[in-house]
Amino acid sequence: MMYISFTKVNQEELLRLIDSYYGGVTSVKDEKRLYKLLMHPSLKESYHAERAMLSYFKAERPSVKVTALTVLRRVAVVALLVVSGMFVVQYTTPKLQASYAYVNGVRVTDLATIRSEAISSLNDMPGVSTHINMSLTDVSSGQLIEEQLSVFSTIE
Amino acid sequence: MNRYIKIVLIIVFSGVSLAGAEAQSGLAIKKVFDTYGKSKDAVMVELSMDVLQGYDFALFKSITVINNDAAAELARECIAIDEKDAKKVKQVVANGVPTSVYLQLPPRGKYHRLILYNHNRHPESKITLVYIETESDSEDILKLILKKK
Numbered sequence: 428m429m430y431i432s433f434t435k436v437n438q439e440e441l442l443r444l445i446d447s448y449y450g451g452v453t454s455v456k457d458e459k460r461l462y463k464l465l466m467h468p469s470l471k472e473s474y475h476a477e478r479a480m481l482s483y484f485k486a487e488r489p490s491v492k493v494t495a496l497t498v499l500r501r502v503a504v505v506a507l508l509v510v511s512g513m514f515v516v517q518y519t520t521p522k523l524q525a526s527y528a529y530v531n532g533v534r535v536t537d538l539a540t541i542r543s544e545a546i547s548s549l550n551d552m553p554g555v556s557t558h559i560n561m562s563l564t565d566v567s568s569g570q571l572i573e574e575q576l577s578v579f580s581t582i583e
Numbered sequence: 584m585n586r587y588i589k590i591v592l593i594i595v596f597s598g599v600s601l602a603g604a605e606a607q608s609g610l611a612i613k614k615v616f617d618t619y620g621k622s623k624d625a626v627m628v629e630l631s632m633d634v635l636q637g638y639d640f641a642l643f644k645s646i647t648v649i650n651n652d653a654a655a656e657l658a659r660e661c662i663a664i665d666e667k668d669a670k671k672v673k674q675v676v677a678n679g680v681p682t683s684v685y686l687q688l689p690p691r692g693k694y695h696r697l698i699l700y701n702h703n704r705h706p707e708s709k710i711t712l713v714y715i716e717t718e719s720d721s722e723d724i725l726k727l728i729l730k731k732k
Binding site for chain 1: 620621622623624625626627628629630631
């Protein structure tokens, strides 16, 4: 079997990397390089401990391949969590009242007040006043709408 | 990974924003509600589905403004814009100025839409502008509006 001889440069590099490894300052790239150097056939009888350590950790470390599919899966999970959270918030929080009125710039949310204010504003409309007076004490949404629309029904 | 989370959140919030668009968006009369709805001598009422249950309307929005010529002029201008794509059901003109206009707008989705406008000048100037959205055919709603007492 042909192999490249282990040069002096390789030897110096090997020693430097071993020192760094024991010092805990090697990067992943350094460790890979160190492992490759230690696996040289000419070093079979040397550096047993270092070879054993790197072989052990290399075997233990699972190879993690981050693929595009993995990233997409993570994005999909995040999006699903966000949307689910929004639905939970929407259905668990009490609904804001959608009906409202502004009278002279002041917001009113009391439904009875909303109805009466709308009717009051129509009191001066021709053909509506009598009908409105009769219904002021008991107003339903349907009556309110009919009374506002009655402004238009009197027009020929 | 943080970049992907940001992209997802931007997409989600954009979708939520679009979903929250106002009912009369795209109509010129929106300007009347926005400009004078919270002003003095104005009453703006919005009744939505939670109150209108059992009735034919999905949305009822009206504004009444007293003694405001600028509001009346703006309302007339907005009506003139919105009536371009609409069917004019009725119009009353006095001294060359429209005093009442009923418009039937093109449906949007499952909702039929109506605009009603009236301007009374005696004893005081009062404009009434009504916007209605309904799942029922707008013809049926107009019959309800125009029925004689």
